[in-house]
Amino acid sequence: MNSQIQVAPTVDAANPWATHAVRIREIEPEVRDVVTYRLAFEDPAVAERFRFQPGQFNMLYLPGIGESAISISSDPDDPQRMLHTVRAVGNVTKAMARKQVGDQLLLRGPFGSAWPVDSCEGQDLVIAAGGLGLAPVRPVIHYVMNRRDRFGKVWLLYGARSPRDLLYTSQYDRWREADIDVQITVDLGDDQWDGHIGVVPVLFDRLQLDASRTRIITCGPEIMMRFVIAECLSQKIESKQIYLSMERNMNCALGFCGHCQLGPAFVCKDGPVFTHEQMEPYLDVQDF
Amino acid sequence: MSVSTTPVNSIVSFEKPRLQGLLDALKQAGYRVVGPRVADGAVVYDELDSIEQLPLGMIDEQDGGKYRLERDAAAGYFDHVVGPHSLKRYLFPPQETLQQLRLKDGDWHVEPPRVADTPLAVIGPRSCDLHAMAIQDRVFLEGPYVDPGYRARRERLFVVSVQCRRAAATCFCHSMKTGPRASRGFDLALTELDDCFVIEVGSERGGEVLASVAGWKTCSAATVDRATEQSVRLERSMNQRGAAENAPHAAKPRQLDTRDIRDLLLNNLDHPRWDEVAERCLSCANCTMVCPTCFCSSVSEVSDLTGEQVRRERTWASCFTAEHSFLSSGVVRNSTTARYRQWLTHKLATWIDQFDTSGCVGCGRCITWCPVGIDLTEEVAAIRETAK
Numbered sequence: 001m002n003s004q005i006q007v008a009p010t011v012d013a014a015n016p017w018a019t020h021a022v023r024i025r026e027i028e029p030e031v032r033d034v035v036t037y038r039l040a041f042e043d044p045a046v047a048e049r050f051r052f053q054p055g056q057f058n059m060l061y062l063p064g065i066g067e068s069a070i071s072i073s074s075d076p077d078d079p080q081r082m083l084h085t086v087r088a089v090g091n092v093t094k095a096m097a098r099k100q101v102g103d104q105l106l107l108r109g110p111f112g113s114a115w116p117v118d119s120c121e122g123q124d125l126v127i128a129a130g131g132l133g134l135a136p137v138r139p140v141i142h143y144v145m146n147r148r149d150r151f152g153k154v155w156l157l158y159g160a161r162s163p164r165d166l167l168y169t170s171q172y173d174r175w176r177e178a179d180i181d182v183q184i185t186v187d188l189g190d191d192q193w194d195g196h197i198g199v200v201p202v203l204f205d206r207l208q209l210d211a212s213r214t215r216i217i218t219c220g221p222e223i224m225m226r227f228v229i230a231e232c233l234s235q236k237i238e239s240k241q242i243y244l245s246m247e248r249n250m251n252c253a254l255g256f257c258g259h260c261q262l263g264p265a266f267v268c269k270d271g272p273v274f275t276h277e278q279m280e281p282y283l284d285v286q287d288f
Numbered sequence: 289m290s291v292s293t294t295p296v297n298s299i300v301s302f303e304k305p306r307l308q309g310l311l312d313a314l315k316q317a318g319y320r321v322v323g324p325r326v327a328d329g330a331v332v333y334d335e336l337d338s339i340e341q342l343p344l345g346m347i348d349e350q351d352g353g354k355y356r357l358e359r360d361a362a363a364g365y366f367d368h369v370v371g372p373h374s375l376k377r378y379l380f381p382p383q384e385t386l387q388q389l390r391l392k393d394g395d396w397h398v399e400p401p402r403v404a405d406t407p408l409a410v411i412g413p414r415s416c417d418l419h420a421m422a423i424q425d426r427v428f429l430e431g432p433y434v435d436p437g438y439r440a441r442r443e444r445l446f447v448v449s450v451q452c453r454r455a456a457a458t459c460f461c462h463s464m465k466t467g468p469r470a471s472r473g474f475d476l477a478l479t480e481l482d483d484c485f486v487i488e489v490g491s492e493r494g495g496e497v498l499a500s501v502a503g504w505k506t507c508s509a510a511t512v513d514r515a516t517e518q519s520v521r522l523e524r525s526m527n528q529r530g531a532a533e534n535a536p537h538a539a540k541p542r543q544l545d546t547r548d549i550r551d552l553l554l555n556n557l558d559h560p561r562w563d564e565v566a567e568r569c570l571s572c573a574n575c576t577m578v579c580p581t582c583f584c585s586s587v588s589e590v591s592d593l594t595g596e597q598v599r600r601e602r603t604w605a606s607c608f609t610a611e612h613s614f615l616s617s618g619v620v621r622n623s624t625t626a627r628y629r630q631w632l633t634h635k636l637a638t639w640i641d642q643f644d645t646s647g648c649v650g651c652g653r654c655i656t657w658c659p660v661g662i663d664l665t666e667e668v669a670a671i672r673e674t675a676k
Contacts, residue, residue, distance in 0.1 A: 011433075013433055014434050019387075063391070063598040090616050247615060249613055259612055261607075281554065286626075
């Protein structure tokens with residue numbers, strides 16, 4: 001589907017199963033069952049070669065337990081400070097939750113397609129994320145902040161179930177200071193909450209978008225992305241200017257195992273980032 | 289014989305018993321040799337020491353959910369067509385170790401897996417199977433990443449293919465343009481005639497092995513013609529299937545109309561036929577196991593009791609299971625309707641987007657080995673008939 005797949009310098013195309021040893025340097029609690037790990041390569045030569053593009057993921061491997069595809073949630077301009085925000089929800093991520101600073105993991109990557117940040121330069125940008133979907137787009141926020149003058153208006157629309165489920169809350173002010181219009185909403189407020197209540201797509205109503213120069217980056221539950229896309233299309237934003245990140249069962253990251261197929265795409269190597277134009281024929285097909 | 293090789297593309301012949309000499313020459317050259325043998329009522333691939341072990345005088349009757357071996361006095365060594373096995377099991381084995389790891393002083397050490405270094409020669413693959421191998425080459429060798437185990441086995445594989453002179457009712461290679469005549473992808477290709485084998489040399493190492501077989505002789509033009517004519521006649525009869533009158537009680541010979549098949553299927557993802565076929569489909573995954581191109585797999589972790597030795601085992605997987613599309617938020621394809629549709633649209637439609645070829649070679653194994661006899665050619669025809 002996407003013939004332009006570039007093999008990362010830290011992946012051996014002739015033996016893509018090979019892993020690199022990494023050590024947990026920091027563990028930062030985020031929200032319930034979610035923590036951010038800072039991982040560092042053991043081999044300085046690998047660390048030196050490692051770089052990633054916003055939206056890409058690594059395969060984190062716990063021998064005897066298994067591998068899990070986790071997006072990289074840190075600054076792409078500072079690849080040595082590699083962060084992964086992980087929800088303990090499956091076998092591997094639950095085992096990872098028992099790991100401590102100093103423990104070793106194995107890693108392959110990075111893999112997958114990227115948010116097209118360079119081609120968004122000169123444009124207005126709406127980043128619409130839900131729940132843990134903020135993690136794969138945080139590298140985009142960093143990218144924008146590092147070269148803010150190259151972008152027009154930038155919005156971050158972010159929602160979670162409740163105030164307690166909002167990720168990276170301590171960073172919103174810094175993002176706002178960088179002239180990013182950060183709008184937060186929750187499905188269900190609590191006693192202290194005086195912000196928006198409602199789902200992310202509703203936040204679009206308040207924006208004055210110039211459809212001819214606006215790009216959309218959206219990541220979150222499929223249902224949320226579908227409504228975000230409907231909003232964008234109704235505001236006359238073209239299908240090929242809307243980017244979304246799809247989630248499927250990624251086992252190998254190489255297009256070998258077949259589990260992550262979504263129509264013509266292997267989500268692991270052609271995705272996870274697609275244009276809406278690519279996914280449009282399949283998004284509304286039930287159980288596809 | 290003074291020459292040490294027989295040039296590529298040359299055609300020679302030997303008397304039938306000389307086939308033993310080819311087996312011996314392959315062993316002499318260091319190959320483990322497997323070929324067609326009868327086991328449990330079917331022709332499968334197994335170790336081959338002697339041509340006495342070949343299914344001489346056997347033919348296979350195949351139909352939806354049906355496979356029967358029958359004796360036929362006129363049948364030669366290779367008048368069966370395809371059984372449940374294909375080259376897939378040798379290049380992409382049902383189970384293999386990808387990595388071995390050892391825990392030492394709190395850190396994991398990765399050891400490369402042992403890939404069997406005995407080269408393998410397979411006698412018997414047909415044109416459809418050579419095309420299937422070329423398709424799996426695209427998956428494991430020709431994309432951005434290469435599967436090292438597949439590559440090691442592929443480089444060491446020696447193929448002695450066989451030109452079909454008979455087709456089962458389930459065969460439809462003529463529709464998929466994958467046969468019946470093999471024209472490339474083999475080291476040697478055998479055509480069985482009533483009085484001899486005609487052998488075409490497809491590679492340099494094929495020529496080297498053949499040169500060491502005693503008793504081969506240059507083929508006369510008349511014998512070459514007889515061999516070619518045999519394939520031409522088979523292809524012609526397959527192409528006339530639509531028009532031919534069907535004998536009563538005989539299995540209906542298959543064909544598949546592939547015109548615009550990608551768009552036909554992808555434009556009909558909500559066709560009622562998917563629900564109808566799901567009523568019959570057991571979601572058993574047999575079709576994916578016997579398919580020579582299906583490549584889905586899962587990797588599992590096998591630890592010893594101490595947890596300090598770990599093997600990563602890759603095993604065949606199937607899109608007919610719930611586990612295949614499992615996400616923490618739920619299973620994506622949670623019905624047989626969705627799973628059958630995934631299999632068929634992948635095989636015949638999205639495969640073209642992914643690998644620039646159909647995923648089907650028309651071998652008919654999925655029809656034969658389906659316990660309820662679901663026939664993909666019939667399913668596609670039904671969708672075509674009432675397509676949007």
